[in-house]
Amino acid sequence: MxxxxxxxxxxxxxxxxxxxxxxxxxxxxxxxGAGPGGSGAGGVLQAAISGEPDQLDPHKTSAYHSFQVLExxxxxxxxxxxxxxxxxSLATKWTTSDDQLTWTFTLRDGVRFADGAxxxxxxxxxxxxxxxxxxxxxxxxxxxxxxxxxxxxxxVVVALTAPTPNLLANLGGFKGVAIVQRGNVESGAITTKPxxxxxxxxxxxxxxxxxxxxxxxxxxxxxxKLDGVTFTFVKDPTVALQNLRGGQVHWTDNLxxxxxxxxxxxxxxxxxxxxSSDYWYVALNQARKPYDEVAVRRAxxxxxxxxxxxxxxxxxxxxxxQTAIPKASAFHYDYAPYSHDPEQARRLLGxxxxxxxxxDLMVTSEYPETVTAAQVIAAQLKDVGVTVKIRTLxxxxxxxxxxxxxxxxxxxxxxxxxxxxxxxxxQHHSAGxxxxxxxxxxxVDRLLDQARTETDQGTRKQRYDQAAKQIVDDASYxxxxxxxxxxxxxxxxxxxxxxxxxxxRFRDVSLAR
Amino acid sequence: MARFVVRRLLQSGIxxxxxxxxxxxxxxxxxxxxxxxxxxxxxxxxxxxxLRARAGLDQPLLQQYLSYVGRALTGDLGVSFRxxxxxxxxxxxxxxATLSLAGTAILLAVLLAVPLxxxxxxxxxxxxxxxxxxxxxxxxxxxxxxxxxxxxxxxxGVLGWLxxxxxxxxxxxxxxxxxxxxxxxxxxxxxxxxxxxRFIRSAVLEALAEDYVRTAEAKGLRPRVVVLRHVxxxxxxxxxxxxxxxxxxxxxxxxxxxxxxxxxxxGRLTYDAVQARDYPVLQGAILLVAALFLxxxxxxDLLYARLDPRIxxx
Numbered sequence: 001m002x003x004x005x006x007x008x009x010x011x012x013x014x015x016x017x018x019x020x021x022x023x024x025x026x027x028x029x030x031x032x033g034a035g036p037g038g039s040g041a042g043g044v045l046q047a048a049i050s051g052e053p054d055q056l057d058p059h060k061t062s063a064y065h066s067f068q069v070l071e072x073x074x075x076x077x078x079x080x081x082x083x084x085x086x087x088x089s090l091a092t093k094w095t096t097s098d099d100q101l102t103w104t105f106t107l108r109d110g111v112r113f114a115d116g117a118x119x120x121x122x123x124x125x126x127x128x129x130x131x132x133x134x135x136x137x138x139x140x141x142x143x144x145x146x147x148x149x150x151x152x153x154x155x156v157v158v159a160l161t162a163p164t165p166n167l168l169a170n171l172g173g174f175k176g177v178a179i180v181q182r183g184n185v186e187s188g189a190i191t192t193k194p195x196x197x198x199x200x201x202x203x204x205x206x207x208x209x210x211x212x213x214x215x216x217x218x219x220x221x222x223x224x225k226l227d228g229v230t231f232t233f234v235k236d237p238t239v240a241l242q243n244l245r246g247g248q249v250h251w252t253d254n255l256x257x258x259x260x261x262x263x264x265x266x267x268x269x270x271x272x273x274x275x276s277s278d279y280w281y282v283a284l285n286q287a288r289k290p291y292d293e294v295a296v297r298r299a300x301x302x303x304x305x306x307x308x309x310x311x312x313x314x315x316x317x318x319x320x321x322q323t324a325i326p327k328a329s330a331f332h333y334d335y336a337p338y339s340h341d342p343e344q345a346r347r348l349l350g351x352x353x354x355x356x357x358x359x360d361l362m363v364t365s366e367y368p369e370t371v372t373a374a375q376v377i378a379a380q381l382k383d384v385g386v387t388v389k390i391r392t393l394x395x396x397x398x399x400x401x402x403x404x405x406x407x408x409x410x411x412x413x414x415x416x417x418x419x420x421x422x423x424x425x426x427q428h429h430s431a432g433x434x435x436x437x438x439x440x441x442x443x444v445d446r447l448l449d450q451a452r453t454e455t456d457q458g459t460r461k462q463r464y465d466q467a468a469k470q471i472v473d474d475a476s477y478x479x480x481x482x483x484x485x486x487x488x489x490x491x492x493x494x495x496x497x498x499x500x501x502x503x504x505r506f507r508d509v510s511l512a513r
Numbered sequence: 514m515a516r517f518v519v520r521r522l523l524q525s526g527i528x529x530x531x532x533x534x535x536x537x538x539x540x541x542x543x544x545x546x547x548x549x550x551x552x553x554x555x556x557x558x559x560x561x562x563x564l565r566a567r568a569g570l571d572q573p574l575l576q577q578y579l580s581y582v583g584r585a586l587t588g589d590l591g592v593s594f595r596x597x598x599x600x601x602x603x604x605x606x607x608x609x610a611t612l613s614l615a616g617t618a619i620l621l622a623v624l625l626a627v628p629l630x631x632x633x634x635x636x637x638x639x640x641x642x643x644x645x646x647x648x649x650x651x652x653x654x655x656x657x658x659x660x661x662x663x664x665x666x667x668x669x670g671v672l673g674w675l676x677x678x679x680x681x682x683x684x685x686x687x688x689x690x691x692x693x694x695x696x697x698x699x700x701x702x703x704x705x706x707x708x709x710x711r712f713i714r715s716a717v718l719e720a721l722a723e724d725y726v727r728t729a730e731a732k733g734l735r736p737r738v739v740v741l742r743h744v745x746x747x748x749x750x751x752x753x754x755x756x757x758x759x760x761x762x763x764x765x766x767x768x769x770x771x772x773x774x775x776x777x778x779x780g781r782l783t784y785d786a787v788q789a790r791d792y793p794v795l796q797g798a799i800l801l802v803a804a805l806f807l808x809x810x811x812x813x814d815l816l817y818a819r820l821d822p823r824i825x826x827x
Contacts, residue, residue: 052785054551054595062552135560137552191597207606208777208785209680234678234775238662242669242677366788396545396790403549 042225043511044212045493047504048240050254052233053211055191056202058178059127059136064415064502067175068253069211069231071503073114074178074196077105077124077156077171084277084329084418084501086168090119090179090197091156100163100455105156112218113181114201121150127179128158138177140426140433141170144453163453165460169419174501199224199507209233225495225510244269244488250511251489251496253504257315260486270491273317273484274498279324279423280369280413281477282361282377283437287405290354297475299348301338303384304377310481313373318481323468324414324423326482328500331420331461333468338478345384358387362402362410366395370411373480377411402436410437413483416501420464424448428467428476439476521814525807532803533585533796537578540792547594547790568594581796590800591793600797604779608801611778613683614701614771615763617694621702622709623756629706630713635740637718645710652707658769661700665774668696678775697774701767705759712755716748723747750820757813764809765802 053066058074061067079089091105111119128148131138144167146159158167171177184195192205199221200213214228232249234240237256243249245268255263255271263271284291284300291297306320319326322336349357361377363370371392378388393401401407414434417423426434429448430441444467451463471477487498492512499505548565565571569580584591590600633645669677675696681689720726721744729739764779771780779798786794 054789055597135563137560139560188597206777207603208610208781209775232679232775235772236662236678236775239665239678239773239775242665243679246669246673246677248676248679394545394788396547396550396788399549400544400546403546 042227043513044228044230045226045251045506045509045511046249047229047231047506048234048243048249048252048254049231050233050235050237050240052208056194056205056211057180057185057190058175058194058196059131059134059138059180060191062137062176065233068504069202069213070175070178070194070196071198072200072213072229072506073194073198073202074175074180075111075198076175076178078168079172080169080418080501080503082497082499086172089172090124094168101160103158103160103167105158107154107156108220109154111197111220113195113197114216114218115181115195116218117181117183119179119181119197120153121156122153123179123181124148124156125150126182127177130180130185131177138174141173141177163455165453165455165457166419166421169422173418173422174416174503200226200229203228221507224507226506229506241488244490247490249490250493251487253485253487253502255486255488257317257486260315260317263488268491269488270493271486271488272498273486274500275319275326275328275482276485276502277326277329277417277482277500278413278415278502279321279326279417279482280318280373280411280480281324282409282411282480283477284409284475285405285407285437286440286476287438288408290352290357291408293352294474295348295352296354296357297478298338298473299345299352299354299384300381300386301345301475301478302341302348303345303381303386304338304478304480305340305380306480307340308380309373309376312376313369314481314483317486318483320481321479323472324417324477324479325420325464325468326500331423331464333465335469335472337472342380342384349384349386356385356387358389360389360391360408362391362393362398362407364393364395364398364412366398367413369483370413374411405436405438411480418501420460421448421452424464424467424471425452428471437476439471439474441470441474441476444470444474444476518811518815521811525804525811528807529800529803530582532800533582534578536796536799537581540795541574543790545790547792550790551594585800590797593794594791595789595794600793603794604782604797604801607777607779607782609682610680610776611764611771611780613690614694614698614767614776614778615760617698618701618705618763618767619756619760621698622705622759625702625706626709626713630710631717631740631745633710633714634717634721635736642714645714649707649710652703652710657700657704657767658773660703661697661770661773664696664700678773680775680777697767697770697776701763701770705763708759709752709755713748713752716751717744720744720748746820750817753813753816753820757809761806761809764805 049065049068051065053061053069054063055061056066056070058070075090077089077091078086081087090108090111092108094103094105096103107121113119125148128142130136132142132145144160144162144164146161149157151157164170178196180190181195184190194202197220199216199219201216202211203214204212210230210232212228212230215224215226217223234243234254237254240249240252240254241256241259244252260271263269284297286292310316310318310320322338323333325331325333359381361374363374365371374390378390381388402410414427425448426432428439428444429435430445447463447467451460451467454460454463485498485500485502489496493509494512495508495510548561548568548570551564552560569577581591588601592599593603629645629648633642636642665677668675676693679693681693683690725743726739729743768780768784770776771778772784779801783795783798786798
């Protein structure tokens with residue numbers, strides 16, 4: 001950049017900053033009602049996310065874009081730390097009865113909602129009851145919960161029908177089980193102006209454009225350094241990157257994957273990644289011939305070159321795997337029987353008497369990486385005599401076809417897992433709600449049922465290892481990779497950490513002026 | 514004139530009713546279940562049925578349609594499946610952004626196309642004419658999203674003169690609004706200008722061959738006066754129609770451009786509603802666009818009457 005041009009840019013930036021600073025001060029005064037915000041504080045972080053929340057009611061939304069924002073607005077009873085271990089949040093401690101059927105949580109002292117009202121055990125009971133009786137999205141996390149009661153304002157008692165070792169993960173794994181405020185729900189304001197107890201509060205929501213958060217002065221965890229955070233919705237990654245380069249945006253998770261290696265090496269921006277707990281996989285429809293035969297599914301497992309798929313679909317920003325749970329987790333099971341072996345694949349197909357197979361592979365434009373991966377897979381399967389017909393649908397149609405079982409094979413990911421139960425039960429138990437590929441194995445059913453209620457961690461791990469091995473041997477899913485979480489920010493941002501569960505937390509972030 | 518307007522308004526009402534019916538029927542044919550999209554990938558059958566009932570999707574089709582029209586007549590277009598907000602509010606909230614983008618784009622297009630079109634016609638067959646025709650060919654054949662990205666890379670990336678995306682309300686801060694609107698409006702305007710230039714060129718060429726031009730030239734008027742006073746005025750009548758069609762289609766929201774530039778208009782709303790199968794929002798947005806289209810057409814007819822008094826007589 002030449003000297004004169006940088007002068008112009010600097011001047012333009014100075015004007016822009018002056019203008020935006022003016023706006024910011026005005027906004028925070030509006031919201032706090034002439035509170036002390038503003039002077040000498042940490043500025044407003046501009047974050048670009050790739051899409052708009054559908055709504056801001058944490059119990060009703062299922063969109064990741066909503067949780068990106070709500071992570072900073074709501075609290076849960078417990079929450080995952082950077083290693084995804086459950087840590088105190090609204091509850092400071094908990095005890096379990098000898099029979100493992102009663103959990104007693106002690107709430108933190110003096111927690112207030114952003115509007116100043118105290119948060120008590122009644123709010124926790126109300127929130128959980130709402131999810132359970134309203135059959136809301138997270139209801140399945142309360143499957144073993146018999147009752148939730150509040151013997152006093154600082155105590156919550158959860159009674160269970162069966163031991164539930166993953167109860168903490170269920171109550172804190174994501175913001176869909178956040179503690180909400182009754183009045184906020186009953187007035188209906190929660191969908192656009194939610195009131196939480198988290199580090200920031202929603203100040204303004206401009207549909208189609210942005211959501212503005214301001215610091216919650218009442219936050220129990222101390223005062224966040226930032227004055228606030230503005231999330232803007234920028235769909236195109238090239239445009240998001242330009243915004244980041246130009247300084248209009250300080251942080252984004254919407255970077256063009258093919259440019260990430262170069263951006264990492266450059267010193268202009270900070271681009272960091274962490275292996276995620278998501279996994280991507282191919283599922284074969286076991287209600288259809290010949291995919292009901294394990295030999296055929298295994299053959300396809302041997303035909304896949306996972307390194308090549310990962311390179312093409314993720315530009316290497318992923319770790320290949322053959323089981324669901326990534327290496328970083330304590331529940332990882334080291335097992336990878338499917339080497340890239342076309343010879344073996346052809347032999348297995350021959351033994352199963354399958355010749356000239358044409359496979360319909362369903363992918364969705366919602367996740368472009370599935371489209372790219374499918375093309376590579378098609379080439380690899382051609383090598384063993386399987387013709388792949390790729391069917392690219394938009395996500396609404398995709399979900400429809402999946403539910404109807406209208407596919408030979410599909411390619412998708414399972415996102416945001418913490419407890420092993422979340423990696424396996426819904427997908428591979430014969431009664432699982434996500435078992436659209438109709439996998440049935442009584443041994444796996446039994447192992448998953450037992451592991452669900454097993455309180456001894458060692459035994460629990462053992463059961464999941466056995467289940468994982470069986471699932472891989474049966475080729476219920478053909479696992480491809482765990483993708484990396486990739487996020488980038490400018491030199492002004494400090495204190496930010498990329499997390500494996502994709503939770504975006506700005507509570508400890510500060511912004512240089 | 515008043516009777517003419519009333520008759521046209523009545524016709525418009527019937528057309529709008531037809532639009533609601535066609536859109537409603539078409540949406541039944543679109544694959545993809547809105548309830549399933551709203552619930553995402555993790556759901557159980559009870560939740561599914563509950564949400565379906567809440568959205569009224571378990572009712573017979575005819576009843577769904579009749580109750581929709583009934584409520585629409587009172588201005589109630591239902592609530593969004595996704596957010597639960599009233600559709601009327603959602604759609605009207607997005608209108609200013611689209612209006613300001615469309616307005617700027619068409620202004621840029623006209624400012625560019627009129628001089629270029631006239632110049633090409635007057636200098637027909639010369640290098641200037643060819644250059645203009647290459648320009649307009651370029652504008653109609655190059656995809657607008659590609660032009661948009663190139664614009665962003667050049668003006669936001671390399672030169673750093675304009676912000677790459679985003680929106681500020683015109684009434685909030687006119688200067689910042691202008692800096693944000695310039696790139697998307699220029700992108701859209703360039704495409705419109707290319708189309709307009711062709712029409713203006715041929716309309717002017719046609720008018721140049723008319724008898725009154727020869728008369729005017731014979732009177733000894735200067736060429737500039739002939740073109741501006743006689744040719745342009747007559748050539749503008751068909752051009753007005755083309756401009757109106759452009760305006761109307763821009764009011765529907767330039768979907769790709771609004772998505773690319775993160776512009777919170779009706780186009781982007783439509784895009785998101787399609788993705789989410791948010792039928793009430795989609796119906797509302799289409800109804801609004803249809804209404805605007807009819808309004809623009811009515812205004813064009815009135816403008817015609819002003820430009821050419823012979824039309825009122827019909």
